[in-house]
Structure formats: structure tokens, C-alpha cells
Amino acid sequence: MPMKSLPQVVVASLALTFAACGGGDSQPAAPPVTQAQAPMAAAAGNGSVSGTISFGGVAPAAEKVKLSADPKCAAMHKDGLERQQIKVTDGGLADVLVLVKTGLSGNYTAPAEPVLLDQKGCDYTPHMLAMMAGQKLKIRNSDDTLHNIHPRPKDNAEFNIGQPRQGMESEKSFEKPEMLIPVGCDVHPWMRAYITVLSHPFFAVTQEDGRFEIKGLPAGEYEIQAIHGKLGLDKAVSGKVSVKDGEAATLDLTLQG
Amino acid sequence: MFDGWRHRFALLTAGATLFLIFAGGMVTSTGSGLAVPDWPLSYGMLMPPMVGGIFYEHGHRLVATTVGVFTLVLAVWTTRREARSGVRRLAWVALLAVVAQGVLGGLTVILLLPTPISVSHACLAQAVFCVMIALAYSTSREWLRAEARESDAAGLRRASTLAVAAVYLQLVLGALMRHLHAGLAIPDFPLALGRLVPPFDSQGVALHFSHRVFALLVLAAVGWAWVCARSTADVRLRRNATLALGLTLLQVVLGASAVLSARAALPTTLHVVNGAAVLGACFLLALRAFHLLQAPAPSAPRSAVLRAA
Numbered sequence: 001m002p003m004k005s006l007p008q009v010v011v012a013s014l015a016l017t018f019a020a021c022g023g024g025d026s027q028p029a030a031p032p033v034t035q036a037q038a039p040m041a042a043a044a045g046n047g048s049v050s051g052t053i054s055f056g057g058v059a060p061a062a063e064k065v066k067l068s069a070d071p072k073c074a075a076m077h078k079d080g081l082e083r084q085q086i087k088v089t090d091g092g093l094a095d096v097l098v099l100v101k102t103g104l105s106g107n108y109t110a111p112a113e114p115v116l117l118d119q120k121g122c123d124y125t126p127h128m129l130a131m132m133a134g135q136k137l138k139i140r141n142s143d144d145t146l147h148n149i150h151p152r153p154k155d156n157a158e159f160n161i162g163q164p165r166q167g168m169e170s171e172k173s174f175e176k177p178e179m180l181i182p183v184g185c186d187v188h189p190w191m192r193a194y195i196t197v198l199s200h201p202f203f204a205v206t207q208e209d210g211r212f213e214i215k216g217l218p219a220g221e222y223e224i225q226a227i228h229g230k231l232g233l234d235k236a237v238s239g240k241v242s243v244k245d246g247e248a249a250t251l252d253l254t255l256q257g
Numbered sequence: 258m259f260d261g262w263r264h265r266f267a268l269l270t271a272g273a274t275l276f277l278i279f280a281g282g283m284v285t286s287t288g289s290g291l292a293v294p295d296w297p298l299s300y301g302m303l304m305p306p307m308v309g310g311i312f313y314e315h316g317h318r319l320v321a322t323t324v325g326v327f328t329l330v331l332a333v334w335t336t337r338r339e340a341r342s343g344v345r346r347l348a349w350v351a352l353l354a355v356v357a358q359g360v361l362g363g364l365t366v367i368l369l370l371p372t373p374i375s376v377s378h379a380c381l382a383q384a385v386f387c388v389m390i391a392l393a394y395s396t397s398r399e400w401l402r403a404e405a406r407e408s409d410a411a412g413l414r415r416a417s418t419l420a421v422a423a424v425y426l427q428l429v430l431g432a433l434m435r436h437l438h439a440g441l442a443i444p445d446f447p448l449a450l451g452r453l454v455p456p457f458d459s460q461g462v463a464l465h466f467s468h469r470v471f472a473l474l475v476l477a478a479v480g481w482a483w484v485c486a487r488s489t490a491d492v493r494l495r496r497n498a499t500l501a502l503g504l505t506l507l508q509v510v511l512g513a514s515a516v517l518s519a520r521a522a523l524p525t526t527l528h529v530v531n532g533a534a535v536l537g538a539c540f541l542l543a544l545r546a547f548h549l550l551q552a553p554a555p556s557a558p559r560s561a562v563l564r565a566a
Contacts (some may be wrong), residue, residue, distance in 0.1 A: 003273045070308035144304060148294045158369050164300040186292035187309035 045218030051250050052137065052210045053226045055093040057176065057257025059086045065190040068114035072145040073122035073188060081122070083190055085230040086257065092210020093255055095128040096228050097196050097204035101238055103222035108200045110135035117183070117193065119147045119163070124183065124193035128229055130203045131195065133177050141168045151183040151195060160186075182231055194229035219245040226253045263334055264396040270327040271389035275533060277324050277359035278382050280317040282529035284521040285435060288346035289313040290370050296363040321359060328355045331392065338439045344395050351388045358385060372436050379432035383425065386533055387540045394544050399493070402494060411488035411500075416481050417543035420501070423471075423478040424536045430468045431532060440525070446516045472509060486542070489548055494542065498504045508535055 062082035067074040073081075087094040114136035118125045122143060129136060139149050141163035149170070150160040156174040163170065174181070174197040187189040196203075204212040214224075223237040242250045263523040284290055292310025299315045307315060309515030328351050334347035361378040368374060394400055434440055449455040449466055457463045479502050486498030511528040518524045 063345055069312070128542070145308065146300055146311065148292060150294075160294040160369055162294040162300045164302070164305065185309075186289055186314075187311050189288060189310065 010216055023197060045216055046246050047217040047219055048124065048213060048215045048248045049217060049222070049224060049241055049243060049251055050211070050213040050248060051098075051252045053093050053096040053098065053206050053212065054091045054210055054252065054254045055088045055257060056254045059084075059088040059192065059257070067122065070097075070122065070145055070188060072143070076121050076143070081190070085192075086228070087208065089208050090208070092206070092208070093125070093228065094206055094208045094210065096206040096210070096212070096226050096255065097128050097130055097194075097195075098206065098212045098214065098226050098253075099130070099198060099222060100200065100217070101223045101225040103220050104200050104202065108132065111201070112136075114138040116140060117149075117195070118142050119149075119191070121183070122188050122191065126205065127193050128205050129193060129195050130205060131174070131197055132201055133175055133197050133199055134173055136165055137174070137195070139163070139170045141166060146187055147191075148183045148184055149183065151181050153178055153181040156181070156197070180227065180252045182229075192229075196227070215225060217243045219243055224251055224253070226255060228255055231255055231257070258340075258438060259398050259401050259558070260396065263331075263338060264336070264393065264398075266327070267271040267331060267389070267393040267396050270317065270324065270331055271386070271393045273320070273324050274382075274386045274389045275530065275537070277317075279526060279530040280313075280320045280384060280531045281379075282465070282526035283522060284313045285375075285403075285520055285528045286520070286529075287313050290375075291366065293318075293366065296366045304484075306529060315384075315404055318362075321362065325355050325359065328352050328389075332472075336391075339396075344392070347388065347392055347395065351385065351392060354381065354385045354388055355524055356363065358382060370436075376429075376432045377437040380429055381438070383428050383536055386537055390537050390541055391544060394541060394548075400544070406549060406551040407490055408553045409489075409546065410553045411485040412490060413494065414546045414550060414552075416478075416485040417498075417539060417546045420475075420478040420482040420539040421510045421536070423475045423544050424505075424532075424539050427471050427475045428526045428532055428536060430464070430471055434464050434468050435460065435529075437464060440520050441516070443469075444516065444519070446513045469512075472512065475535075476505055476509070479535070482539070482542060482553075489550065494549065497538065497542045497545060501535065501542055504531060504535045504538055507531055523545055 017208050062084040064191070065081040065083050067077055067081055081199045084253050086112050110132040112224055115129060115131045116138045117129055120142040122145070139161075141147050144166045145162040146162065148160055148162045150158075152158060154172065155176045155178045159172060161172075174195070175199065177199045178197045181195045183193045183195055202217060206212045221240065221242050223238050223240055225236055227233060227236040235255055235257075237253050239251050239253050242248045243249045286427070289310030289312075292314045293299045293305070297299065299311070299318065305311055305315055309543060332348040332352045332428075337383050338343050339345050339348070358378065358381055361374055361381060364369070364374050365378055434442075437460070439461035442459065442465040443449045443455060445451065447468065450462070455462055455466055483498040483502045486494045489495065508528065508531050511524060514524040515528045
């Protein structure tokens with residue numbers, strides 16, 4: 001092959017590369033932030049729902065996480081770090097999001113106070129976080145190592161930010177309701193949390209013993225739903241409850257493994 | 258005139274490019290593509306702590322920078338010392354392609370890994386490797402030595418060109434499969450979801466199965482080039498074709514291990530880099546076939562044959 005034609009062949013190949021390789025779905029553009037309508041203030045209430053979310057099944061054994069990739073994380077956990085995504089104490093399941101699924105009316109304004117997602121001990125606190133659409137999310141790095149915060153929403157704008165220094169804080173928000181947005185750190189792949197964005201403020205996350213309480217509900221008939229991040233939306237359970245003004249209703253639910 | 262040091266440097270650059278493909282493969286295989294959220298700096302620094310996913314992502318950037326510097330040196334060196342204008346142009350094409358790769362790499366990070374850019378970044382990497390091979394071969398003693406050219410009666414030039422095209426298309430399919438997360442759409446091997454032909458109930462299954470079926474076509478194309486090479490008298494071409502066929506067979510084994518290991522990082526990345534090696538071996542075979550062989554003499558027209566009789 002004459003050398004004169006070789007560069008032309010190579011350049012043509014590169015052009016074909018670009019023509020051939022542009023396949024696949026492109027990532028959707030960040031959804032536009034729409035101007036919200038002035039909300040109709042929803043009725044305030046003084047009822048509540050409380051109860052226990054139990055786990056029906058055998059909780060898997062905790063996984064031992066290899067921390068050698070980051071000596072600072074390893075130093076924070078001299079005995080190692082165990083990741084227990086399904087935490088059961090006396091039958092009660094921790095980190096379950098309990099929310100009002102149906103029965104509410106009116107619009108609710110997001111509170112001015114932000115919710116906090118902290119990176120501490122090379123892990124997230126909390127692992128399950130719920131907030132309102134438009135509410136500020138404060139992300140803090142309490143560790144003396146770098147983290148990147150990378151949520152992967154489907155309906156909201158994805159972002160990926162770095163926090164290289166201890167004490168750094170960043171603020172973000174999600175404009176649309178969305179369930180179980182996974183959040184991870186690409187530097188430390190064992191870190192995992194879930195953020196759920198709701199259009200109302202009636203939700204709670206269970207404590208270590210599986211207990212929860214949702215306050216401030218107006219009187220009415222409600223469907224209450226319980227969701228665990230690891231188990232997913234497919235395993236979510238719900239139950240109906242009647243709330244009277246000033247009274248505390250109870251509802252216990254069981255999530256199956 | 259043969260310039261031994263420049264030729265060796267071109268070989269080094271080609272080797273570094275292959276290593277860069279391995280480093281880039283490890284970034285995807287370990288899920289570290291966004292471990293460094295900014296570009297061109299890394300967490301605002303030239304050199305961040307090389308921990309966790311940063312080790313793979315920033316490590317990949319360091320190797321890429323090294324390849325960029327090597328390519329720049331080669332381009333300048335070639336411009337100053339090379340008499341052939343085609344080779345001088347090729348060296349600058351290589352540099353432009355490496356710069357384009359860097360820009361694509363930055364865009365993948367800034368735009369959060371959009372599939373078309375990630376796939377383009379993967380495919381251009383393979384093309385850049387071929388350009389480096391061309392630069393290395395064009396500066397070799399073999400290229401510069403004037404030799405009597407054997408007739409390509411067996412059609413090796415056509416067969417090797419077809420093999421290059423087939424391998425490149427397979428690499429594009431592989432990149433699409435990887436970046437559309439279809440690598441485990443079929444989690445078993447050699448069967449596909451327990452059957453010879455799986456149900457095509459998802460895009461991922463269809464894409465993954467296409468990659469497997471096309472692998473057989475690649476094997477056939479490279480095998481045919483090997484058969485054609487065996488018909489030549491040139492042992493260099495026969496050895497090159499045997500290397501290409503051997504790497505292709507290894508690629509099938511590595512593909513199986515990537516699936517059966519549930520896409521463990523190392524076997525999956527070895528499959529990626531060996532794919533580049535297959536492409537490189539076939540591309541070199543094609544270059545050598547075109548350089549060392551000549552078109553067979555046309556057959557005498559029928560009327561002339563009759564008159565001679």
C-alpha cells in the first residue's frame with residue numbers, strides 16, 4: 001500500500017469510528033425546573049400514626065467490607081466494617097421509610113430547613129432519607145478523606161460532586177417526587193444510601209427497633225406504605241388506618257425478605 | 258533511511274496505548290468512571306490521593322497523559338526526521354486523535370457518562386491503537402527494505418481487510434453492550450438463558466446475543482485470513498496470522514470468563530484489552546499483506562489463449 005494513501009485510509013477510519021460509535025440511548029437532559037403554582041395550604045392536623053415494621057424472613061449475614069483501598073477508611077475501622085443492609089433487632093426492621101400513600105388532599109410547602117446527609121466513618125448517615133420536593137439537601141463530609149456524592153435519579157437531575165476536604169458542605173435539591181433514589185460514592189463503592197422525595201411531609205424512617213411515628217396528620221382515612229431500600233419497591237407493603245383528630249392510631253406492618 | 262531509535266519509540270508508544278486501553282477498561286470494570294467528578298483537574302488537584310475508585314480513574318488519566326506526551330514527541334520527532342510526507346501526516350493524525358480522546362474522556366465525566374460519548378471514547382481508543390501500529394510499522398526495517406513482492410494469489414489482502422472490519426464491528430458491539438449494561442443480560446455460557454437461542458424479550462439480551470453470534474463471524478474471518486496466509490511463502494505473514502488467530506481463540510475464552518465470573522473486573526478487562534490486541538494483530542497483518550504482496554497478474558484473455566493454442 002503506497003504510504004501516501006495510508007494517512008487518508010486512517011483518517012477515513014477515524015471518521016467511520018465517529019459515525020459508527022454514536023449508538024445507544026442518550027441520557028435524558030436534566031428536567032426543566034418548572035415554576036410551582038402557589039400552593040393551597042393543606043389543613044393542619046394533630047393526629048398521628050405509630051407502629052412497628054417487622055421483618056418476615058431470615059436477615060442475611062452482614063458483609064465484611066474491604067477497606068484497604070483507602071487507608072483512612074481502614075484506620076477508622078480497625079476491626080473492619082460490616083455492612084448489614086437489612087438490620088433486624090428483636091424482629092423490628094430499621095431504615096424503613098413509612099409514608100402516607102393515599103388519603104391526603106391539598107398542597108404542602110417544603111420546609112426551609114434542609115435535611116442532612118452526612119459521610120462519616122466512610123459510610124452514610126442516615127442510610128434512608130426522605131425529604132420534600134424542593135427542600136434543600138445538605139451534604140456534609142465529616143471524614144478526613146475524599147468522597148464523591150453521586151445520586152442516580154430517574155426523574156430528577158443527576159449530579160456528581162466531589163468533597164475532598166473534611167467539613168465541606170454542599171447543598172442540592174430534587175424538584176420532583178421520586179422513590180428510592182440510590183446514592184453512592186464512586187471512590188468507596190460499599191457506601192450506599194437511598195433518598196425518597198415526596199410531595200408532602202407525612203413520613204418517618206424506622207429506628208433500630210423498627211418503630212416509627214408520623215405526626216401532624218389531619219383526621220381521615222389513610223393508606224400507609226412501608227418501603228425498605230434494599231428490598232425495593234416490589235416488596236413494599238401497605239395498610240389502611242383511620243386517624244381521628246388529636247388521637248394516635250397504630251399500625252404494624254411486616255416486610256417479607 | 259531506517260531510524261532505529263524513532264522506530265523503537267513508536268513501538269513504545271503503541272505498547273503504551275495498549276496499556277492505556279487496559280487502564281481505561283479497569284475504570285469501567287470497577288465502576289470508577291465518576292470517582293473523580295471534575296476534569297481536567299481531579300478534586301481540584303493535579304494529584305489527588307489515589308484511593309478507591311480514584312486510583313483507577315486518575316490512574317487512567319495519568320497513563321493517558323503519558324501516551325499524549327509520547328505521541329507529541331513522536332509527532333515532532335517525525336516531522337524533523339522523516340522524509341516521507343505521508344508518515345509525517347500520520348504522526349499528526351495520531352496526535353489529533355489522542356487529543357480528541359482526551360476531550361471525549363473529559364466529556365464523559367462532565368456529562369455523567371452519556372452512552373454515545375462513552376461508546377465513542379471506547380471505539381476511538383481502538384482506532385488510535387491502529388494508528389500507532391501503522392506509525393510503528395512504517396518506521397520498521399521491514400517496511401523500508403525494498404523487496405520483491407510475492408503475488409497475493411490467495412487473496413490475503415482482501416481477507417485481512419475483512420478480518421479488520423469484522424473485529425472492529427465486534428468491538429463496537431462490545432462497547433455498546435458494556436455501556437448499555439447488557440454484559441450480564443445473558444448470565445450463562447455457552448448456552449444463553451438455558452437455550453441455544455434466547456428469547457429476545459429485552460434490548461439487552463438481543464445486544465448481548467448479537468455480540469456472541471458475531472464472535473463466530475469474527476472467528477471465521479480471522480480463520481480465513483489465516484488460511485490465506487498459510488498459502489504465502491512469507492513466514493512473517495504466516496506467523497502474524499497465527500498470532501491473530503490465537504488471540505481470537507483466547508478472546509472467546511476470556512469472553513466466557515467475563516460472563517461466568519459475573520463480570521469480575523480483571524477477566525472483563527482482559528477481554529477488552531485482548532480485543533484490542535486481536536484488532537492490532539489483524540491490522541498489522543493487513544498492513545504487511547498490502548506492503549509485502551502484490552495483486553496477482555491478471556489471467557490472459559480467452560481469445561489470446563485460443564490463438565496460442
